Amino acid sequence: MNKREYMFSILDFVLVLFLIATVDAMVPGGGGFDENYNVTWGNVLKLNQGKEVQLFMDKTEGSAFESKHKFGSGFFQMRIKLPLKDSAGVVTAFYLTSKGDTHDELDFEFLGNREGKQILIQTNVFTNGQGNREQKFVLWFDPSTDFHTYGILWNPYQIVFYVDKTPIRIFKNNRRYGVGYPSKPMTLVCSLWNGEGWATDGGKAKINWSYAPFKANFQTFSDSGCHADGQKINAKVCGSTTYWWNTVQYSRLSANETTAFKNVRAKYVTYDYCSDRPRYPVPPTECRLNQ
Structure with missing residues (x-):
């Protein structure tokens, strides 16, 4: 092998390593749960x-599982069927979270209810340890009788919570206005746990243990996300438009999504911290900006 061939061989090897690293960051695996x-x-x-x-x-x-990788952006989906019958006080959760007192977190929490009453979805956004951004919804179906798909889009522009492809909540990146935005590597977690101290009727409705054990089912274990397994997110990598969820079309809702979003907000919201004047006489800055 001459010197020229040797140099090309080294360059080819480096290129292969780069491509492997790039693909590994893009896709967290296409297999099943394990x-x-x-x-x-x-x-x-x-x-x-x-x-x-x-x-x-x-x-x-209760019980829980979590992703083997941490992420710095992505579109995360889980098909979930909630516990049947009387599930008051039982919380089923699907969320992204980092660790520590100054953690970031994006929550779907399904708050069980007495049999025949509607289950609530509570969403929340934590940035640098600050939450208290609850929004609650009733659903247009019974989430305990069949699987439905719940999703969280997280990119440099916005966070969108989806139910069966319908956007129900938006939290935009408004750092330039002093509003926090998730910036730490987060793990995806699903759990089932005892929340009877607060989850149903403000904690008045306790768990009916005659229905135990409570069961929640999950499907779809291969989500699109940028791996960020270190202490910090590489914003240049995880914010790259190489990833489809970071492209311009995902920087805002489409026209059809906007129509669906407005319909949900008009019909299915039961609580919004932005409208809670006793709690926030002056609404937080993001409330106006997220509209």
Whole structure:
């Protein structure tokens, strides 16, 4: 091998390593549960060769699983079927979170209810440890009878919460106005736990343990996200338009999404911290900017 051929061989090798690293950052794996997630606590049953997982909760404990990787941006989806019948006080959660007192977090929390009453979805956004941005919704279907898809889009422009492809909440990146925006590597977590102290009727409705064990089912374990397994997000990498969720069309809602979003906001919102005047006499800055 002459010197010229040797140099090209070295360059080819470096290029291959670069491509492998890029692909690894883009896609967190296309397999089932075991490839992308770990059980973190409690009783977790794997079904259909790892294509479905069932979480359990009894008087002793609940259960949870989390992604093996942390992420710096992405579009994260989970198909979920909630506990049946009387689930008052039972909380099923699907969320992204970092660690520590100054953590970032993006929450879907499903608040169980008495049989025949509607289950509520509570969403929340934490930035640098500050939350208190709750918005609650009723749904236009019963989420305990079948699977439905819940999604979180997180990119440099906006965070969007989706229910079956319908946007229900937007939190825009308004750092230039002094509003916090998630900037820490976050893990995806799903859990089932006892929230009877607050979840239903302000904690008045307690868990009916005669219905235990409570079960929540999850599907879809291969989500699109930029791996960020270090202490910080590489904004240049995870904000790159190489990833489809960072392209310009995902910087805002489409016309059809905007129409659907306005319909949800008009019909299904039961609580919005932005409208809670006793709590916030002056609404937080982001409330006006997110409209």
